[in-house]
Amino acid sequence: xxxxWTASDVPGQSGRVAVVxxxxxxxxxxxxxxxxxxxxxxxxxxxxxxxxxxxxxxxAAAVPQADVTVQPLDLTSLDSVRAAADTxxxxxxxxxxxxxxxxVMYTPxxxxxxxxxLQFGTNHLGHFALTGLLLERMLPVAGSRVVTxxxxxxxxxxxxxLEDLQWERRTYSRGGAYGQSKLANLLFTYELQRxxxxxxxxxxxxxxxxxxxxxxxxxxxxPVRALAAVIRPWLLQTAERGALPTLRAATDPGVxxxxxxxxxxxxxxxxxxxxxxxxxxxxxxxxxxxLWEESExxxxxxxxx
Numbered sequence: 001x002x003x004x005w006t007a008s009d010v011p012g013q014s015g016r017v018a019v020v021x022x023x024x025x026x027x028x029x030x031x032x033x034x035x036x037x038x039x040x041x042x043x044x045x046x047x048x049x050x051x052x053x054x055x056x057x058x059x060a061a062a063v064p065q066a067d068v069t070v071q072p073l074d075l076t077s078l079d080s081v082r083a084a085a086d087t088x089x090x091x092x093x094x095x096x097x098x099x100x101x102x103x104v105m106y107t108p109x110x111x112x113x114x115x116x117x118l119q120f121g122t123n124h125l126g127h128f129a130l131t132g133l134l135l136e137r138m139l140p141v142a143g144s145r146v147v148t149x150x151x152x153x154x155x156x157x158x159x160x161x162l163e164d165l166q167w168e169r170r171t172y173s174r175g176g177a178y179g180q181s182k183l184a185n186l187l188f189t190y191e192l193q194r195x196x197x198x199x200x201x202x203x204x205x206x207x208x209x210x211x212x213x214x215x216x217x218x219x220x221x222x223p224v225r226a227l228a229a230v231i232r233p234w235l236l237q238t239a240e241r242g243a244l245p246t247l248r249a250a251t252d253p254g255v256x257x258x259x260x261x262x263x264x265x266x267x268x269x270x271x272x273x274x275x276x277x278x279x280x281x282x283x284x285x286x287x288x289x290x291l292w293e294e295s296e297x298x299x300x301x302x303x304x305x
Contacts, residue, residue, distance in 0.1 A: 011251055020045060030240045043088065106174040116165075148186075158179030165294065186278050187288045189205065
């Protein structure tokens with residue numbers, strides 16, 4: 001595979017429909033803009049429609065031929081997820097790309113509207129439900145892909161406690177809850193790929209942006225933010241560069257189901273997008289299956305695979 005892959009290597013996307021969550025800012029925005037520049041019909045699935053329309057205007061200014069629309073989507077509400085999926089299914093007979101990018105990080109202890117721990121509910125359960133509700137529009141499409149954005153944090157301070165997914169029994173840890181949600185993203189991707197195998201050409205792939213300079217770190221502890229400000233020029237990469245692993249996972253013809261993409265630099269913090277390895281725990285087939293079953297139960301969403 002091309003180890004010097006850049007956005008210019010994205011093949012033509014004309015005729016393809018791409019839904020990108022959390023695409024009004026950060027790596028989601030850059031992902032959406034590159035896809036639009038290469039001809040895709042892009043749906044900005046975002047919580048704030050005002051910010052979504054502002055992002056769409058920015059993309060249109062940079063890419064005059066862009067076909068970009070805004071879809072309200074609040075991943076902290078299963079009602080909102082269902083409403084968004086209903087609209088998308090009614091609007092698009094087929095969907096080629098679903099990029100599960102939106103996320104929250106290191107938030108204080110709080111819950112979604114459905115009572116789930118905020119980071120797990122947003123980063124994993126919201127995307128799990130959205131994927132299940134849209135998958136029927138993807139299965140008939142040759143080369144369709146579900147790309148879920150995880151994090152290098154899935155390797156540290158990360159476990160999935162099936163007995164306490166909502167942090168009701170343990171002392172809450174912002175980092176631990178974030179790590180659990182990002183590990184869940186990978187467990188979900190690998191289990192989804194196993195279920196997709198032999199059902200057509202739809203594949204599930206994961207990516208991580210390294211350490212990207214976005215506003216996702218706004219809830220980090222003050223020492224972490226202070227350190228980030230000091231090391232930014234040497235360690236952090238731009239959101240534009242951080243979007244490349246996602247874009248490669250979504251568009252490179254050589255990508256196969258169940259792969260994981262991230263930067264090739266030191267500790268995968270920055271660099272060019274390449275295939276990388278995930279933690280041993282993320283490949284625990286029993287954990288993947290049990291998390292899937294629990295996710296179906298608590299969201300009420302079952303998959304057509």
